[in-house]
Amino acid sequence: MLKFAILLFLSLPCPPDPCCFALLWWQNAGGWVRSVRSQKEVLFLHINDGSSLENLQVVADPSLEKRDLTFGSAVEVQGKLVKSPHKMQNMELQAETIHVVGPCDIWSFPLKMKERHPLEYVRQFPHLRCRNNTLGSLLRIRSEATAGIHSFFQDNGYVHIHTPIITSNDCEGAGELFQIETSSEAKESAEKTHFFNVPAFLTVSGQLHLEVMAGAFTHVFTFGPTFRAENSQSRRHLAEFYMVEAELSFTESLQDIMQVMEDLFKTVTSTVLSKCPRDVELFHKYIAPAQKVILFSSSCRISYSEAVEILKQAPQTFVFKPEWGCDLQTEHEKYLVKHCGEVPVFVVNYPYDLKPFYMRDNEDGPQHTVAAVDLLVPGVGELCGGSLREERLPFLESRLRRLGLIDAYQWYLDLRKFGSVPHGGFGMGFERYLQYILGVDNIKDVIPFPRFSHSCLL
């Protein structure tokens, strides 16, 4: 491993310890060539191994230049690691040998040296775009954010649960689902027998399964893929996306849920900022120059009813007229965020008839609401959605009966028959989180392999 640890060193904020340094004095470095600059007396290479945005500068005798030493080629360089005379880097490698392990046909390679390709352009090459600086940075940030999410929950005593991907539940009854068959079933059509005996779907949320666990653990979370078969080409939707979901037992207040959302956001964002500052800087410099990371230093909390009033009094006209009882549309969310000063906005207590059966009845009137909360953020809209869950058996039974779902959810009612506790939770869209902190307009650019209608490349 030592052999390729060199670039990690370059990303250190201060020069390495002299003892370590001695070990690294005579070095092999492997990576991909980002630039070649041949001068009369010296050959400069920049190579990168993906461990950071920074390249390692290699200085060599021009005699070491070869025909296949081009942009995009993979090289192994052996030489001496020395303090660099340049201000921009700590160290450079004085090459003794340069070995091209994998050449690159630059004429057919879609990425070009030192060119800042637009995100739309590199999106066409899902198998090569990770070699682009911007996507490289994105993937490092995504990786750190993932680790940060696991640490946050781990440090706060949550038990991680792998909620199932394949489920016989149609969780919310809303939206199109993906159905699963074995490939041989898919070919034969009439009179299907199902592999699982029952129709099976890809999960739209791990919530109900987390609620199972919330009957034995007071804090649980899951972080995995979820699916929607929506035929949308929106810049905020994917058919396959990642969701962080948490469930807390023994809580009777939406405020507890909002606090966890906020803490999660702050902790993960601090981790990302401290672990890959240069990668984040790239986004804020070239992709979203207006973007600033708002570390939730201020936020705003309004009720759904207040939100509707604000919208009704807005000087602008909306395509969808704001009306109590109707869902907030993207244009409404945008206006509310602007109205509150471009800060994160918690909207609480939504109409009872608008929300799924599991949300807790506020028993209020005349406008009947449930204890739900959505978190809206600038540029992205809904980032998190959560609620207290209806833990009271009679309330849940009568609601499920009215919806004709009582038979399908006997197991869910069981959770309320045996040691039910007040509880609640939320989900955060991981890609939307990345869009928000980095200022990335299109959700397809914050996931390694985007899946959406009409597209499933590789």
Add this chain to the structure above:
Amino acid sequence: MLKFAILLFLSLPCPPDPCCFALLWWQNAGGWVRSVRSQKEVLFLHINDGSSLENLQVVADPSLEKRDLTFGSAVEVQGKLVKSPHKMQNMELQAETIHVVGPCDIWSFPLKMKERHPLEYVRQFPHLRCRNNTLGSLLRIRSEATAGIHSFFQDNGYVHIHTPIITSNDCEGAGELFQIETSSEAKESAEKTHFFNVPAFLTVSGQLHLEVMAGAFTHVFTFGPTFRAENSQSRRHLAEFYMVEAELSFTESLQDIMQVMEDLFKTVTSTVLSKCPRDVELFHKYIAPAQKVILFSSSCRISYSEAVEILKQAPQTFVFKPEWGCDLQTEHEKYLVKHCGEVPVFVVNYPYDLKPFYMRDNEDGPQHTVAAVDLLVPGVGELCGGSLREERLPFLESRLRRLGLIDAYQWYLDLRKFGSVPHGGFGMGFERYLQYILGVDNIKDVIPFPRFSHSCLL
């Protein structure tokens, strides 16, 4: 949060700091009742909140007993936390008030007080089995192992990649796949249009997608669900299971890959043993009394050819006759592990014709092999599988052409045209790992919601 932190304290190896302790002196504790013992002068409760296997002992005046204070009910107890006179526990709670927040109908509740239910029994109740001690311990261990896997790779400079769940690739061409359709497509049968325009499947491995990333990062890993539509009722197979996969660039030796497998195993197992010793102990005491965790203190390495020779000379007869060129069967794996002294066994260099197209040609003869490695472990069989990947364009092209796959894998060939590097990687079945360290016979008992043929509960 403080309110429910109390049980965390009980799981601390040493008594808490006096300052913290003072804070916790007057306490609310919420949890589920594990036992009720009413004596003439005192009422004993054991409550558990899932943070550890240990219960909190609550001591109360018998006047606080109520009819619905039963096994399985959820309670909130307010009282004084004091040092316990009993040796078995650090502290106990002297209750002032006991509030039953959620009663439990013990007559219809399938779990019974102080009964050690067999795993097969609790498996029938996927929505309630987490309230059983054994499953509670399993889920805590699974959670710690998950965190340990993320930390191991994070600490070793790996970039985490979310490889896609839905894919248009049929990675290995082997085994039955699950195919995906929107639920409306599934209903209409003839003349299908696909949501993604192409047939789409659930992934069987993230390897090819990790290889994409191994062209920009020298170390990458993924940890997520994978799927097989095998109609098997084996105790080692699931339709949905979790796999850890890693890919390393700039490596030319299988030894590097094996070293990472071993380091991963050792690090994660140490984490689990130090984070939840009591939970592991439960398994080794009641589930698999003969089980000892072998921390890879010794292992064995043989070639496939040697393995076949060992099998041929075995004094026992096999259902499948061992023959060079044939796959190793479960009975063969078992014998090899026994032959090597019940330690982990690496088997390397498998027949070329037995393995998928991407494995690296050893260019040997007369018995033509590829640089593949399987790790076999006692009781479980194959735990990990890996290989060096064929990074040489001409080798890969001719193999794909012979297999008639050349058109489908143009993108994969591209990875070898543009800066190809020697690389390799492996996958480890997460459930099999848990089976191995805990001595759990059936794979259905180490995953929260098992999916297999004829079964997809919840």
